[in-house]
Amino acid sequence: MSDEIVTFFKALADANRLKIVGLLAQQPYSVEELAALLDLKASTVSHHLARLAQIGLVSAKTESYYNIYQLDEKALQNKSRNLFSQANLAASVVDIDADAYDNKVVKDYVRKDGSLKTIPAQRKKLEAILRYVVKAFEANKRYSEKKVNEILGKYHEDTASLRRELVGYGLMKREGGGGEYWRE
Amino acid sequence: MSDEIVTFFKALADANRLKIVGLLAQQPYSVEELAALLDLKASTVSHHLARLAQIGLVSAKTESYYNIYQLDEKALQNKSRNLFSQANLAASVVDIDADAYDNKVVKDYVRKDGSLKTIPAQRKKLEAILRYVVKAFEANKRYSEKKVNEILGKYHEDTASLRRELVGYGLMKREGGGGEYWRE
DNA sequence: AATCTAATTCGATACTTGTCTAATTAGATT
DNA sequence: AATCTAATTAGACAAGTATCGAATTAGATT
Numbered sequence: 001m002s003d004e005i006v007t008f009f010k011a012l013a014d015a016n017r018l019k020i021v022g023l024l025a026q027q028p029y030s031v032e033e034l035a036a037l038l039d040l041k042a043s044t045v046s047h048h049l050a051r052l053a054q055i056g057l058v059s060a061k062t063e064s065y066y067n068i069y070q071l072d073e074k075a076l077q078n079k080s081r082n083l084f085s086q087a088n089l090a091a092s093v094v095d096i097d098a099d100a101y102d103n104k105v106v107k108d109y110v111r112k113d114g115s116l117k118t119i120p121a122q123r124k125k126l127e128a129i130l131r132y133v134v135k136a137f138e139a140n141k142r143y144s145e146k147k148v149n150e151i152l153g154k155y156h157e158d159t160a161s162l163r164r165e166l167v168g169y170g171l172m173k174r175e176g177g178g179g180e181y182w183r184e
Numbered sequence: 185m186s187d188e189i190v191t192f193f194k195a196l197a198d199a200n201r202l203k204i205v206g207l208l209a210q211q212p213y214s215v216e217e218l219a220a221l222l223d224l225k226a227s228t229v230s231h232h233l234a235r236l237a238q239i240g241l242v243s244a245k246t247e248s249y250y251n252i253y254q255l256d257e258k259a260l261q262n263k264s265r266n267l268f269s270q271a272n273l274a275a276s277v278v279d280i281d282a283d284a285y286d287n288k289v290v291k292d293y294v295r296k297d298g299s300l301k302t303i304p305a306q307r308k309k310l311e312a313i314l315r316y317v318v319k320a321f322e323a324n325k326r327y328s329e330k331k332v333n334e335i336l337g338k339y340h341e342d343t344a345s346l347r348r349e350l351v352g353y354g355l356m357k358r359e360g361g362g363g364e365y366w367r368e
Numbered sequence: 369a370a371t372c373t374a375a376t377t378c379g380a381t382a383c384t385t386g387t388c389t390a391a392t393t394a395g396a397t398t
Numbered sequence: 399a400a401t402c403t404a405a406t407t408a409g410a411c412a413a414g415t416a417t418c419g420a421a422t423t424a425g426a427t428t
Contacts, residue, residue, distance in 0.1 A: 031406090
């Protein structure tokens with residue numbers, strides 16, 4: 001889960017918590033001692049330790065009056081090793097809609113009836129629109145140039161530009177000799 | 185400097201910024217595309233990218249209309265490798281007053297005239313007080329028991345307990361046969 | 369030169385969170 | 399059993415920041 005990674009970074013994104021980790025890397029300390037060393041109230045330190053414990057970086061053992069906290073160095077090494085592993089990077093992206101950009105462009109350029117307001121001048125947007133338009137053609141079926149123009153006409157009057165760009169971006173193929181087009 | 189490490193963790197302590205890193209790990213993107221993919225406004229994405237650029241994780245190259253951002257994978261590997269190195273851990277602790285705890289305990293237990301209100305019952309606090317009291321003795325000089333009691337009397341009437349604890353915690357030594365004490 | 373576009377910057381708002389004080393809890397000492 | 403002590407929890411406040419809309423900037427296209 002991606003939340004776990006965020007929680008980890010959030011836990012270490014504070015100067016005082018980093019100091020606690022640094023101190024515990026030297027030796028275990030009680031809450032009271034840490035509070036004195038960092039010039040903070042015990043309740044504040046307790047709160048910080050809870051967050052570090054939440055990600056498994058520290059743990060406590062009670063000893064008479066005191067709660068002695070110690071660093072789990074194994075966990076530290078473990079976490080740091082594969083923080084930016086392929087798996088973690090992929091996990092952060094898992095719930096992203098890959099077509100969101102195309103959808104947004106289509107939403108901006110297409111009327112309710114499906115026709116285009118204009119043909120985008122920007123490359124990235126033109127590509128998105130062409131991917132939308134090309135869906136009107138069946139894969140592997142041959143179309144005459146006349147038929148192609150008829151279909152493209154439903155999107156925009158400048159059928160010649162649409163046709164040329166579709167071929168230019170490789171979304172449709174054209175037979176060298178004859179006037180036939182197809183989508184692969 | 186420790187600030188640099190905090191800045192690094194803060195930069196990654198946000199779900200959307202982690203998603204940006206994850207996306208750029210696959211391929212470069214423009215601000216506009218990232219905004220659509222994350223369902224955020226371009227201004228927000230611009231802000232996030234600025235923070236990531238601040239720690240050297242991403243960089244931009246302009247390409248026609250667009251600012252195409254890419255991940256610096258070298259920097260990523262580099263940072264993650266020695267995030268929790270000895271040097272970094274030590275850096276976070278560098279400006280901490282190691283005597284803060286002792287000072288606090290002394291402040292709590294010692295009157296303005298230097299005498300003790302009570303002798304602490306808690307081990308850690310007793311240790312701190314004993315380290316304070318033992319300073320009254322010169323190193324490597326021999327003291328008779330009578331002289332020891334005289335000195336300790338300025339701190340607390342229960343000189344026997346103080347004397348015993350000083351020896352018990354190894355802060356003062358006692359010659360087996362005679363009644364002589366010294367601090368090493 | 370004039371116009372258009374993506375990106376950035378600025379100002380405002382809402383939410384998160386670090387810190388403190390006060391109250392409560394868990395445990396040990398007497 | 400009664401009393402202390404360290405730690406935690408709860409509540410409140412203040413500082414930091416993620417996000418947005420509006421204004422501005424840098425650059426490319428016509």
